[in-house]
Amino acid sequence: MKTVVSTLITLAAFSSVIARAQTLTPAQVPEITPSAGSTLQELVGQNAALPSGKLSIALFTLKPGISYPESYNKTAEEFFLIKEGHGTVWLEGTPHTVKAGDIVRLVARSRHRIAAAPQSVLRFYALTAPPFQPSDYVQTGKP
Secondary structure (H helix, E strand, C coil): HHHHHHHHHHHHHHCCCCCCCCCCCCCHCCCCCEEEEEEEEEEEEEEECEEEECCCEEEEEEEEHHHCCCCCCCCEEEEEEEEECCCEEEEEEEEEEEECCEEECCCCCCCCCEEEEECCEEEEEEEHHHHHHHHHHHECCCC
């Protein structure tokens, strides 16, 4: 799992505007708290620690029982790579159990939400192409 993520981060750095290979450890990137009980670290992207105009990678951490509300991306495709813990992801309203090692594909405009199980922290990488932009992200207003 760690090798896959390291490879993706290296590939993203290689394809960025900066024409040299780079490495990054998530511990080097400050955490952002978008809502109570959750953090994210912007690792790769347009304004991230490793700049890329082709994709973005963020590491999310949800405390036990915490969830994000339903949302979708207008144009971007997104993948969740579950790093640690377990929980549930809802795809177009249908629940699916996820655990460390699982991958979730979200095509543009697919409604989704994710939650940590009541007794488990859930950590996952969100890989988005083209890179995440707030203007592409829509919350549906549903929990």
